[in-house]
Amino acid sequence: MAGKKYGIVDTWKYRRPERRLFLLTSLAIAVGYALVTVRKGGISSFNLHDAMPLAVYLCGILTVHLVLILFKFRGDPLLLSAVLFLCGIGMLARFRLGATEQIVIRNLSSLALPLGLALMLLVILLFRKGRYRMLESLAVPCVISAIALMAAIILWGERYRGALFFTGYTNPSELVKILLIIFLSGFLVRWRKELQDTSVGLPRLTSRAVILLLISWGLPMALLLFQRDLGLIVMLNAVLIVLIFMATGRPSYLVVGLLFGVVFCIAAYAFTAHGQARFVTWLNPFSDATGKGWQILQAQSAMYSGGLWGVGLGAGAPEYIPIASSDLVYAVIGEEIGYTGCGVVVAFFVALFFRGYRIASQIGHPFGRLLAAGIVSTLTFQTLLNIGGVTKALPLTGTTLPFISHGGSSLMTTFLSVGLLMALSEKEPAPDRGKTGKAKT
Amino acid sequence: MFIAVYAYQATWQLTGFARPDFMAFMRTYSRRPVNPAKETSRGRILDRNGIELAASDDKNALKRVYPLSRAFCHLVGYLDPMFGLTGLEAADNAFLDGYSLTSAGEVGRFGLNILNHRDVGGNDLVLTVDSALQKHAVNLMGKRRGAVVALQPKDGSILVLASSPGFNPQALDGRLFSDDLADSSPLLNRAIHGLYPPGSIFKIVVAALALEKGFSERLDCPAQGYTPAGGRYRPIRDHEYYALKKRGGTWKGRGRIGIEEAFAFSSNVFFAQLGVRLGGSELNDIAQRFLFSMPVTLFEGSSGSITARQGRWPKLDGQDMGSVAQQAIGQGAILVTPLQMALITAAIALDGQVYAPRIAVRTPARILGRLTEPEVAQKLKEMMRKTVERGTAVGAKIKGLPIAGKTGTAQVPDGSDHSWFVCFAPMDTPAIAVAVIIEHGGYGASSALPVAVELIKKAKRMGLLETQTADSDKAM
Structure with missing residues (x-):
């Protein structure tokens, strides 16, 4: 095998588990789709138009699989099946909520899935075979463009539900996430030695690395604070703590980070009316049941009526939950496929993240490892914040549920990061791993 | 996570x-x-x-x-x-x-x-309550404000816990909760949350203390009343003084009387002097023992409890004889709930021992405590019976139904006096203890007493008193 050229047939064989899982996923989603269609109005009112989302979804899966084989992609064969299952659930939810009932072309968000898949493929092909390393040199431009983007939103954005958006409700701060993760990975690789230099377990505040980090990270955080995007701040700082710990191997960063987190939460509660209101609503939604507590309580009511098995796909009443289609989509899932269905969804998420961390741990290149871990951590924290928020385990922070929430820019960014992760998962640069190892040593 | x-x-x-x-x-x-x-x-x-x-x-x-x-x-x-x-x-x-x-x-x-x-x-x-008896109690109160508590001394089972005015729980209305009704407060459960000055029914407590101390003196009760601490206060007079004065007559006073007569005729002059003699700290002690010091819980439920309000007994310091005299006749700043007075009455009926009030059948009967010695309770029973036979409560004298009770007329700053009556029946085998208050009902004998008597008559007709007698007969 060693030294032999790696052909399309080999890739076909290599990606066999992916194919099988894709098949199962497609089947599950198609059945769900049929159920929703029947509930929606029966076969009689069914027209070809309604079949579009499913067709797009199935074609998408097929295309992804075939393109990966065609380009002899040897990256992880399991990750994408979890991703596409979750996307399928998201597609079902969106179809169920009627977002695709308008004319397809006009509704940009219904194109999000095919566009996202295309973007993901593009990213995979662009950065595979170790080409992601060029991102390392782009760390500084990344943070600068992130800051510029946020400044632009603040200057020209519109407030909607407390957060800032561009016209058409595209939310560029989703993109900021990935830019900052790239920057952070690059920065930490460059300054790892200096950050490892701690005194009594604490990082030196006077070291150049710490000062640089405080400035280059503090500025975007301040802008996010101005945007009142508490969810994103929490998410990104959790990632920061994880990545610094990974890069330096110093547990003291975890402790210091956690302490800062607690201080931040207290400050957010004490000094911002916005944060305080969320906190109070979280602890006692019944104090203002028909006002601030309405959203979370309606979500809980929906899930309660779902019970263990759910009321059935398409049989729920998501119209009573405010913003059910994006932030609170998990409640719709809970209502329609019940606690059990939620368990399946959570299990897929957890499997996805485990797989993601495994991929990260197997990457030899430090930048790649940090970038992969950063991407997976972002998705993990985002999922945790969203599901925790909807189930009232955590305060609602207005984060979307990756892959499932309705929201074009969020889905695009998620696909972008999954694409990167997939690209990172490919062993590089020679096809035979044993040989590569030897060549290096 | x-x-x-x-x-x-x-x-x-x-x-x-x-x-x-x-x-x-x-x-x-x-x-x-x-x-x-x-x-x-x-x-x-x-x-x-x-x-x-x-x-x-x-x-x-x-x-x-x-x-x-x-x-x-x-x-x-x-x-x-x-x-x-x-x-x-x-x-x-x-x-x-x-x-x-x-x-x-x-x-x-x-x-x-x-x-x-x-x-x-x-x-x-x-519940332990009897809906027919409760309905009767509510009807007897009519439009008047007040409360009725009836319970079985033998185990604390509450038969009646009624408060007036009420409201229709099926047709609630926002106006019910408005401040305009603060005066009549229909939402207030007066039986357990209403705080009232006890007036003369508190003489039961002071008499208990006197009997415990072996007090047997006769005291002079002149018409001009009794002025504690040498004239710094308005004299405390007997109600007959005011009643006769109103009608243009003059009250000649009772002369030297003993505690039984003073109790039966509810002599304020006697009990004010008695209180001063017994002293503030002794009164503090007995008040604490007679349920002023603890909130009484009627029901411990799966999601909460129903607890009566605690009575109010301002601590006497032994120097302020004016307050000692006032509180000894159940006036001043002392406040009680109708439930508390019903429990005290039940304790007298049950030889000084009192069961915790219970409203649900599933709550086991539990002894709340002993308020006084059996001998003292027995003496008080006789004094309360005498009050009905020839004292202020003669209205409760019914053939074949021996009731023992005490009237109370509590002065309030706003309007006419509150009318109180506490009693138990039958005298020898008490099956029911009742406390009735009618706000601004005047003399205890005129408003509260008839309500209590009618209620006990009804209870007798329903067989609530007989079964008890039969039970105790069997026990004997």
């Missing part, structure tokens, strides 16, 4: 029916076609004979029906989507809804409910 979140999700999604606030929210605001909250059939509240005091509507499980309307509006309370829940409906919410998990059957239903999310099936709450 995901496991923790997922587990927490279960506490709402699967066992959310154990969250009363959440259930109430869904009953009111969840317009979903599938709303399990609306399908849980809540248990009924029944009286001792199984008569429904609260039940769920057959057609609409959301709606609660109160067949006896205002008679039980305070005790049973209400469950209303708009106005929340009160009274026993609130205190035993979990039990009524069937998720208190106190029995194997309930645990089984609980599990089934998690599986299929359908009817939990609530439990019935059975």
